[in-house]
Amino acid sequence: MSASPVTPAPPPPIKPSGFAKWHRRVLAICLIVFTFEVGLFLVVFPWLRSWELSWIPTHSPHLAGIWLSPYFRGALSGLGLLNLYVAVAEAVRQLKWMFGQRS
Numbered sequence: 342m343s344a345s346p347v348t349p350a351p352p353p354p355i356k357p358s359g360f361a362k363w364h365r366r367v368l369a370i371c372l373i374v375f376t377f378e379v380g381l382f383l384v385v386f387p388w389l390r391s392w393e394l395s396w397i398p399t400h401s402p403h404l405a406g407i408w409l410s411p412y413f414r415g416a417l418s419g420l421g422l423l424n425l426y427v428a429v430a431e432a433v434r435q436l437k438w439m440f441g442q443r444s
Contacts, residue, residue, distance in 0.1 A: 383421025387414035
């Protein structure tokens with residue numbers, strides 16, 4: 342007749358302070374701005390004339406074929422679109438939080 346072990350109740354969750362909430366908000370805004378800027382750069386810049394004038398095709402003939410390839414440029418643009426998606430998704434999440442639909 343051994344008694345079943347008594348497990349203590351878990352402590353209540355710690356509610357973040359006002360500073361921690363705004364700290365998270367500022368970091369989220371920085372994430373939105375950064376991912377948006379990087380995404381926009383990666384979508385547009387590989388297709389500009391200055392892409393071909395960079396130092397990589399000049400100094401490395403082996404990399405020039407990859408660097409100037411439309412497939413590589415498209416892959417970078419796709420990565421840029423992914424960054425833009427992350428920025429928009431995070432912005433929508435922050436707007437939902439701001440207007441009281443916290444999830």
